[in-house]
Amino acid sequence: MTNDTAHDLLTLRDTLREFAAARGWRDFHTPKNLAMALIVEAAELVEHFQWATPDESRSLSPEKAAEVRDEVADVLIYLVEIADVLDIDLIAAARAKIAKNALKYPAPPP
Numbered sequence: 001m002t003n004d005t006a007h008d009l010l011t012l013r014d015t016l017r018e019f020a021a022a023r024g025w026r027d028f029h030t031p032k033n034l035a036m037a038l039i040v041e042a043a044e045l046v047e048h049f050q051w052a053t054p055d056e057s058r059s060l061s062p063e064k065a066a067e068v069r070d071e072v073a074d075v076l077i078y079l080v081e082i083a084d085v086l087d088i089d090l091i092a093a094a095r096a097k098i099a100k101n102a103l104k105y106p107a108p109p110p
Contacts, residue, residue: 006091013084016077031085038078045071 020026048068049057060068083090 009080009090012076013080016081017084020081029081029085031082034078034082034085038075038082041071041074041078045075 020029048064048071
């Protein structure tokens, strides 16, 4: 990821902080509540693919693609918010997890 991506993620976090603060929601943004909201949104994302074949899941109509995009955005929003509340650097955490996975699941030799 580039520095622009990290900057964009911080800008998104700040925008979400302002959005929640303006509505008096910060007190409700506990790790428990945000994790529950995240899983609800993830389930709504999965609903769009339930019973779809692999090919159908790759070839969404424009309307379905827009709905999926909204659900992906909701998942990202809650993920950014829970990371903010728990003071997790998402980029650093993802990089560390990829490194762990590389050790756990080494690529086969060429």
